[in-house]
Amino acid sequence: MALLDPSTLFFQFDGTRRRILIAYWTVILLAAPLWWNITSIERLSLPSSRVNAQAHTTLTFPTAVLLDPSFDVATVVNLQQLLEARVPKDLSVVVQTGTQATEPGQYLVSHSSSDDTILAGRQLLFPSKQPLTQLADTLTQLLAPYPALREFRVAQYAPRYRIAFTLLNEDAAAGHFMRGWDIKSALSRHIKPVITSMSMLHNFTIESQVQFHAPLAFELQALEDGSFGVTSEDLTVFINSAEWTLSSSSSNDPVLHLVLFVPSVNNRPLNIMNTRVNTFLIPQWGGVVIYNPSSDEDYMTSATLDAVFPSFSHHLLSLLGLPRLPSDVTCSDDISDWQLDALLRRRALENNQGAKDILRSTVKLVDQIENMPVGPVVQNDVEAALSALEKLHGLSSVSLGDASRYSAEAVTIASRAFFNPGMLALLYFPPEHRYAVYTPLFASAVIPLFAAAVREIVAWRKQKRQAVAQS
Numbered sequence: 001m002a003l004l005d006p007s008t009l010f011f012q013f014d015g016t017r018r019r020i021l022i023a024y025w026t027v028i029l030l031a032a033p034l035w036w037n038i039t040s041i042e043r044l045s046l047p048s049s050r051v052n053a054q055a056h057t058t059l060t061f062p063t064a065v066l067l068d069p070s071f072d073v074a075t076v077v078n079l080q081q082l083l084e085a086r087v088p089k090d091l092s093v094v095v096q097t098g099t100q101a102t103e104p105g106q107y108l109v110s111h112s113s114s115d116d117t118i119l120a121g122r123q124l125l126f127p128s129k130q131p132l133t134q135l136a137d138t139l140t141q142l143l144a145p146y147p148a149l150r151e152f153r154v155a156q157y158a159p160r161y162r163i164a165f166t167l168l169n170e171d172a173a174a175g176h177f178m179r180g181w182d183i184k185s186a187l188s189r190h191i192k193p194v195i196t197s198m199s200m201l202h203n204f205t206i207e208s209q210v211q212f213h214a215p216l217a218f219e220l221q222a223l224e225d226g227s228f229g230v231t232s233e234d235l236t237v238f239i240n241s242a243e244w245t246l247s248s249s250s251s252n253d254p255v256l257h258l259v260l261f262v263p264s265v266n267n268r269p270l271n272i273m274n275t276r277v278n279t280f281l282i283p284q285w286g287g288v289v290i291y292n293p294s295s296d297e298d299y300m301t302s303a304t305l306d307a308v309f310p311s312f313s314h315h316l317l318s319l320l321g322l323p324r325l326p327s328d329v330t331c332s333d334d335i336s337d338w339q340l341d342a343l344l345r346r347r348a349l350e351n352n353q354g355a356k357d358i359l360r361s362t363v364k365l366v367d368q369i370e371n372m373p374v375g376p377v378v379q380n381d382v383e384a385a386l387s388a389l390e391k392l393h394g395l396s397s398v399s400l401g402d403a404s405r406y407s408a409e410a411v412t413i414a415s416r417a418f419f420n421p422g423m424l425a426l427l428y429f430p431p432e433h434r435y436a437v438y439t440p441l442f443a444s445a446v447i448p449l450f451a452a453a454v455r456e457i458v459a460w461r462k463q464k465r466q467a468v469a470q471s
Contacts, residue, residue, distance in 0.1 A: 287315025
């Protein structure tokens with residue numbers, strides 16, 4: 001049987017072979033835009049000019065100090081000068097006469113026949129015998145009580161917090177442990193007023209738990225009187241995070257821990273050395289109260305918790321940043337309007353600066369990393385944060401509450417833009433990685449097609465020259 005000549009096969013005809021090659025290259029060229037579109041990184045522009053412009057703006061809060069008609073005009077003028085020299089630049093204080101202060105940022109000062117300085121709502125009752133400089137110092141401490149914008153002990157701002165109350169028994173196996181506590185009534189009396197006062201700034205979720213094994217990570221010091229002591233150095237490692245499970249639920253909200261620690265029966269009484277209180281604050285984390293129960297006590301009643309929860313309330317207010325009143329000022333309210341206003345101003349300033357820093361960092365990061373994607377979600381969040389900052393500056397002189405709300409919105413949205421998962425998706429895949437992936441994939445297909453195309457072009461030109469020569 002004779003073998004077929006390959007040149008007689010239909011797909012070996014020059015025209016057919018070239019049409020097949022052209023079809024392959026047509027598919028590749030038509031698919032190239034689609035491949036480029038689905039593999040390219042979307043980088044939308046960010047409003048860098050607006051971000052840079054916001055970085056140079058300053059936030060000020062107008063404050064009106066109203067002196068009742070018993071103060072003369074000279075006192076008004078002199079107090080204005082004294083306050084201008086004392087308060088920070090973010091406060092624009094105006095001293096004038098008035099009889100009523102009802103809005104945030106308005107404060108009434110009246111003479112008092114008493115020797116005590118008293119706060120009553122938005123009114124300051126100041127002893128008439130005290131000099132004007134003393135009044136200026138007191139007002140400065142009330143209006144601007146923070147030495148710095150950021151304090152180490154204060155928890156970082158968050159719109160939502162979880163407050164975790166934990167009753168920790170060091171070693172229930174040793175016997176004589178606390179099996180439970182009447183926490184609901186204590187929360188209602190001591191913590192609910194704090195949460196209600198802070199509701200303008202935060203939303204709170206409260207949880208509680210009882211644990212029966214919480215060993216310490218250090219040795220206690222036995223004292224001569226038979227008690228045990230904890231040094232100030234031991235307090236830094238008091239929380240045994242490796243063996244204590246203090247978080248009982250899964251959430252991204254920051255947690256403020258308030259721990260009631262009951263020592264083992266073998267380590268009682270346990271006291272903090274060189275101090276008169278058995279409680280301490282852990283900055284930005286929470287507070288701890290050490291409780292030594294009596295020999296016949298195994299359940300913490302409501303009356304017992306009334307002696308403990310004021311410390312928890314104080315710790316919570318410290319962590320949330322509520323300023324303390326001056327030592328010479330008394331107030332019948334647990335939280336005064338002056339303190340709340342100062343906290344609102346402080347959080348607004350803190351969030352304003354934080355949002356600006358985050359937005360500048362976002363723009364700088366995108367400019368530095370060329371392959372970082374910037375999608376419409378990130379772009380919209382950056383623009384929304386800028387809009388919130390603009391509203392914050394516009395309302396700072398109108399409504400302190402609205403200004404605080406927009407400052408929280410600005411820093412929250414700016415943080416969401418900076419930590420957007422889409423921005424980080426290709427952050428660790430530089431162009432060299434893409435070349436390493438696509439080169440083995442396409443080289444095996446493109447190189448034979450390219451060689452065949454070159455061969456057919458050479459053959460076609462050769463045939464064309466032969467046809468010209470024969471003619």
